[in-house]
Amino acid sequence: MSDKDKTPPADIEALADAGIAAPAVQGTGGLTARSGLRRVVITGAGTINALGADVASTLNAFREGRSGITQLQFRDVERLSIQIGAQVHDWQPEQYFNRQQILLYDKFTQFTLLAAKQAVEQSGLHFEGALGFRSGVVLGTAGGGLNTWDENYRAVYEEGKNRVHPFVVPKLMNNAAASHVSMEFGLRGPSFTVATACASSNHAMGLAFQMVRSGAAEVMLSGGSEAMLCFGGVKAWEGLRVMSKDACRPFSANRNGMVQGEGAGVFVFEEYEHARARGADILAEVVGFAMSSDAQDIVMPSAQGAERAITGAMQDAGLNRDEIGYINAHGTGTAANDKTECAAVAHAFGHHADRLMISSTKSMHGHLIGGTGAVELLACIMALREGVIAPTIGYEEPDPECALDVVPNVAREARVDAVLSNAFAFGGLNAVIALRRI
Amino acid sequence: MTDDIKNRIRAIIAEQAMLEPDQITDDATPQDLGIDSLGLVESIFAIEEEFDISIPFNANEPEKSDFDISSMGSIIAAVERLVAEKG
Structure with missing residues (x-):
């Protein structure tokens, strides 16, 4: 990093205090245009999902191309026409939380806290004193405490009960996970929850990135979680x-739909100089983020909307498409x-689309809806740090409409310097993040 | 019985397409009637509710479904079969 890229933090803070957002960067690119903006790095990562209860086991599954999709197990599953999912089996919250915490934490909060603890532990950060006031948490979720809704609706409607536990509301609210993370670690700065369906985590992480980059915060915990695998959650999707009904086969001509997953991913986003000064192990640099809206249809995606988010993220990062x-x-x-998505990528990248790799790890960990972008960012970090590209498993037949290198079925060794993570939500809300090796 | 099923399906499709029931001809495709993918899923749900049947239909592979949605006539025939199977 050259001196011209540095801006005294005091100036940034003054800007932030005055309510002035980060300078516009769209369409300019390059480090010069980004001067005045601070660099943002990832110094911690945590997860629990169907592939494993930590980052190491999840990355192992990515390397092995192992699926976490199994027969669903929960009450009334026999009344569903869809009975598979990437479920976290044998989840025992007693291993991690005491009785009072379990009463207060919906499963999506439990997953989040576990992932956040791993991430903070890896980062080595402590938030006592001034840092706590300069740190916050932005998380994505679509369903929030859906299991809590489901259990209590069943109690009052099906079982005819007229009384529910006093913690139902604080358990089910979508910001419960973010709030408990703030309490657990003493994060006293900006904290909130983003709900943009399948793009929630990417929107959350993009906002966290912008906040650290602009100087609004020094450290942000970010990512997301989802625990929608219950009778009501799956019934709604049906x-x-x-x-x-049988498998998730992204990009394969014989694909026949999505498979839901559950879990959480949480990361520590930290200002680069702050991380470097304390000798932190830097996992990757977050270099760009863009959002767009299709403004078109509530469920059908638009290639143009997706492409605008993809090119926007590269511009924001100052990265060329090649x-x-x-x-x-x-x-x-x-x-x-x-x-x-393939049409959007092909158009955004032109000839380079034939040289880049694109894979969907949802084939392994399922679609975590509001938490999916967070778990998927792990595959991006693995690509940058380890030079291993997670595969798209379940790939059986080429589809001429998806004629890209989808890294079929087997992980691949390849050195990559910069990566993107796509998320395109129902409602036409798109969010793409760019990371770079450091 | 058959006419009754046909008329009830036509009424459902007409409401979805914002047309009159007599405009729902047997050779019309959902596209002809201006019914998009979400409208089709909604129509299938309404037919399931009307006849208390379960229609096997996956929006990802409509052509592979046992439930032929290529025209109104094929939809009506498929519903008649499901109603008959139900007994």
């Missing part, structure tokens, strides 16, 4: 008739998403 080596796709395994 209605749309976009779920697969610098992108890997894209973690949204890749839901539905007919509509995969062909639209």
Whole structure:
């Protein structure tokens, strides 16, 4: 990093205090245009999902191309027409939380806290004193405490009970996880929850990135979680008739729908100089983020909207398209998403689309809806740090409408310097993050 | 019985397409009637509710479904079969 890229933090803070957002960077690119903006790095990561209860086991599954999709196990599952999912089996909250905490934490909060603890532990950060006031947490979730809704609706409607536990509201609210993370670690700065369906985590992480970059915060915990695998959660999705009954096969011509997953991913986003000064192990640099809206249809995606988010993220990062080596796709395994996403990537990258790799790890950890971008960022970090590209498993038949290198079925060794992570939500809300090796 | 099923399906599709029931001809495709993918899923749900049947339909692979949605005539025939199977 050269001196011209540095700006005294006091100036940034003055800008932030005055309510002035980060300078516009769209379309300019390059470090010069970004001067005045601070660099943001990832210094901690944590997860629990169907592939494992930590980052190491999840990355092992990525390397092995192992699926976490199994027969769902929960009450009334026999009344569902969709009975598979990437479920966290044998979840025993007593291993991690005391009785009072379990009464207060919905499963999506439990998953979040576990992932956040791993991330903070890896970062080595402590938030006592001034740092706590300069740190916050932004998380994504779509369903929030859906298990709590489900259990208590069953109690009052089906079982005819007229009394519910006093913690129902604080358990189910979408900001519960973010609030408990703030309490657990003493994060006293900006904290909130983002709900943009399948793009929630990417929107959350993008905002966290912007806040550290602009100087609004020094450290942000970010990512997301989802725990929608319960009778009501899956039944609602069945209605749309976009779920697969047998497997998630993104980009494969015989794909027949998405498979839901559950879990959480949480990261520590930290200002670069702050991380360097304390000798932190830097996992990757977050270099760009862009959002766009299709403004078109509540469920059908638009290639133009997706493409604008992809090119916007590269512009924000000051990256040329031929610098992108890997894209973690949204890749839901539905007919509509995969062909639209491939069209967007092909158009955004031109000839370079034939040279980059794009894979959907949803084939392994399922679609974590509001938490999915967070778990998928792990594949991006693995690509940058370890030079291993997570595969798209379940790939059986080429689809001419998805004619990209989707890293079929087997992980691949490849050195990549910069990557993107795509998320395109129902409602036409798109969010793409760019990371770079450091 | 058959006419009754046909008329009830036509009424459902007409409401979805914002047309009159007599405009719902057997050779019309959902696209002809201006019914998009979400409208089709909604129509199938309404038919399931009307006849208390379960229609096997995956929006990702409509052509592979046992439930032929290529035209109104094929939809009506498929519903008649499901109603008959139900007994």
